Amino acid sequence: MSDSPVRIVGFSGSLRKASLNTALLRAAAELVPPDVTLDIIEICGLPLYNADLILPPSGLDEKPRYPASVEPARQAIAAADALLIVSPEYNFSMPAVTKNVLDWASRPPNALDEKAVAFTGASPGGMGTVRGQMALRDVCVFTNMHAINKPELFVSQAPSKFDKDLKLTDEPTREALGKLLASLAAFARRLKQR
16 A cells, blocks of 8 residues: 555645746656656636635535536545645735635535645745744644644745746755655555555
8 A cells, every 4th residue: 555646736825927836836746756646736717715606505415516617626636635735925824825725625525624735835035934834734623634744844045946947956945845745645645544
């Protein structure tokens, strides 16, 4: 079971075209261990969470119906073994677009339930995304996601770690990102065995 395939889905909590967080997510897709895949979901088309956009079930066996722009992300998260959230930090917390994905995904049936999850993020500052990741851990409690505790990865002074084409060139960061992904995959395998 130790080498069973693991499917990770990831998203970037930044909508910027030249986002270092999106570049970090693309680097993660290149650094996954063998027998692990990382599919990137796009979040820019998601509307702000609004319960009025959810159509109620029309029968006893039917689930709520979500907007067409929301359902692919919900399905991708539900089908994955693990979730990777690569997000900037705004105002000591996660940005609204990151929270929006989690709000949509957590509505019944909760696509986040029992999901292995890891966080990372890039910042031009000296602390990486420490406070943003702590805010994400609070969301895990209610949504019943299982966040890995170690290793943690806070990419500080991020502009110096990418080249002009937004490729992650800093070797210590690449190594740390590889370890984060390996830990997430191993944790997801343990959860699958339960």
